[in-house]
Amino acid sequence: MVIQDTLFVLWLLAAGPIWAAIGMFLLPLVNKGNADKDQIPTTTLKIAGVISGFALGPLGVGLFYFEPALIRRTTLTAGIVLTVFVSSQVLVRVIDPELPSGLWLILAGPLWAALAAYFLPRQYRAVEANDQNVLTAAALGGFAIGPLIFGLMWQRTPKISRDWMIVLGSLGAWQIYTLFAIHNPANPCVASPFHVTYLTQQTANGIVIGAIYSLMAVGLTLIYSVQGIVSFAHGQLYMVGGYFSFYFLMHSSNVLSELTGAEISINPIFGIPVAAVIVFVMGAVFERFFLKPMHEGLIERVSEYAILITFGFGFFIEYTTLAIAGPFPQRTDRFIEIRRFTLQRAQITDDFAFGPINIIGDRAFAMVVGVILIFALLYFLQRTWTGRALRATSQDRQAAAVTGINPTNMNTLSFGLGSMLAAMSGAALIPIFAWVPWVGAEMVGRSYVIVVLGGLGSVPGALLGGIIVGIVEALGAGCHPDPSRGAAYKEAFALVIFALVLLLKPTGLFGREQT
């Protein structure tokens, strides 16, 4: 069933003016309880509330509400991206294709990035200046403005803030996009008049799938933040969550059908809490028996033990599931009986039309479920005693213990919650993908990329990281110059981001610096 223009109606409910109004009234509450010096101007908050609510609805308002530090930088980034996009579109149409790439390689690009990344941090250390973020800024600056970065940083050795990186990164991105557009004028990402619709479609694809990726990554990051270990069973917990939902729905539908004598099908939404509870218990029990000894000093080589034991747990789950469920793919019914939401083509002017844009119904639903669950988790972590206790344990176990928090219980809770989030992610995706016992392998690899990108241990980082990875993959596959290779390289685009983050900012977007 295709609902014409339903996307527009959905947007009105999920974003648009209603959420702009909510954002305008909600965000000023951020200042409540803050000291005067920590307050953000109310006007700024109102503007941010209107923009974020209008564009991203509860996702945008929630992100700013829980992470108000993002407001200024996001506004700056959005402004620069918009400027870059518009100016590159103009440049594409006036510049000779052969000129800029050669010029760019001489005046900026990877050579200058390497030179700046090599020499500038040494200069900072030589004059004993604060070299935090200098490597990242030097590489981005060399890439974007070539030798000029030496002029800006060599003598004055300024302190590098995130604003530097936003500006330099955006400039670099602008150059790449412009050069790409000049050399691939027929590419659907730049070819007029389709590119706006196409880019919007691919960005929407990326946001939808990225929000779903985030839910799984959030569980991984939660476990890391409290326990300091990476769970290698996360993909299998995601997989088994889907199967628990599947079997619950199948058996309960059969029982109800037998009792009532009518064909009854239970909505997969009810499988999510069932999978959550079962896998929470699984994770908690596993932690108590196998990870607790690690924290009690009974294990000599803790890091290796954590890797091996979680790997073993994952294998056990995967092959037990294979033995019970078999290798044949499964899938549950849909969440909603709307196959796709379609925003129909609209002719804006004689030369410019927008649309159609399609979003698969179940994906949109799963995205909403994912975002709600992430914000519920954020609320739990920030506004409840237990959540604060978890955060306190993640920051300093000994200090937390002194204040009466039991770190052992927090370990169990974090692993249970992390496992539960993976399972809920699986239960939310089994109506969307063909489900097999090894389905977690691809997803968990991506989760590692997301948590590193967002910053290990950061929940908002995982949310933003998921969306970035989703968008990068969608745009990478959709805009690759060779359409035959775009899809094959899809995962590689996320890995490029992974490598760049490890190289330039190992702590990720929101990660804590080691002290």
Add this chain to the structure above:
Amino acid sequence: MKRNALFISLIVLLAMTTLLPASLVYADGHCEFADETITIGGLAPLSAPGAVAGGVAMDWAFNQAADDINADCGVEIDGVNYQIDVVTGDSEGSPERGQAVTERLIQEDEVDAMVGVYHSAVGLATMGMLEANQIPTVFSEPWNDNVSANGIREFDGAPPRFEDGIDHIFRISPASSMVGSVVVDWLLSLGVDDVVLIVENTDYGQPAAADEAARFEAAGATVSKIDVELGTEDFVPILSRIQARAEAPDVIRILVTGETSFNLTQQMSELGIAPTEDTICVTNQFAFQSDQYWATVPDGNYCAFNRVGIIPSLFSDAAVELNAKYEEAWGDIIPSFAMASYDAVYILADAMERAGSSSDAAAIVGAIEATDLELSQGRYYFDYGAHNPDLPEDTPAFMWHQWPDPIVTVMQYYEQGQSGLEAAVVYPEVYQTHGTSYIVPGTSP
């Protein structure tokens, strides 16, 4: 005296407890078997990243064939009955792993012959080892043309076409070119001239796509090829790229296997790209397993798919019986590669009987070349081999040691939830079941 009687009774009891099970094993009701068994090695993907669903079905088929042969008194060589024992190794769909497992099967399990494989890459990687160790082998599922094309070797008066001759390898699955020609002929007969091929990046997908693309282009059609990795779940970005084209393609042909093809077909349908009135959907042969297909591709009605193997309406009694066993075990229709795997074990058993040996590789190869056997997929025979080494000029090289008659058809669903046994056969015309070569979405034949 009493002590002697007790001692003798104990000896008798011991002898009975030893001999009774032995007599049960070797008499097996109506058959008497030799102590030794004939060991056949099986190679199939039983764990990821291989196509596990395919591998499990093949493993079931190998063992079912062995059980059925043993129930029929096994393989009779020089008046002695031998039981068949199949040892299946897990290739994981990986050439390196396939080689390692084959090495183990040859060296440790000392297999007399081999059956398998699912993935062409594994077949290509293991052929050299099988040949070097002189292991008679019947492949039942790899499609890459070179799996049997490499079998050409020098004979009197016939020039060698490949330097390394492979002589112990037979194949009863079709070569990609045999499948491709049927699908391409069908689509060209429908008048398509704008084709999108979505192709898995494997030794099956890439050669198959190259072959089909060449056929389409030779007929003047435009071909766009999109490569994907097996295991990918989200295809929406690349499908959006197809959707953004100014003109919808005439056909989207999916050369992707396993659950990856299910995800791709479902997402294509959900986005409204194909099947539509403008665009034909041709998906993978896995669609024939209708329970799996409808469970994972609920919007896939009106998709066509190539089917290898005998069509359901022509199932022989043997095929019906085998299908019933498979349905009992797995609750779905038997796939062609399981039927072929079942038949492969029978072909080897039959050849060993006629060769009068389970270990004389040359004699077994000779007997396989002379095979004339009616099994679940039809009548098996091999046109070209040492018994008939001269391939005519217009005969492709892969016909060496190749069963020439695997039936390749195009089938199409026209009702949601329809059984694969009831899907319409739309091509070739001679097998058509509903009097039409294409069912337009939204209509009934």
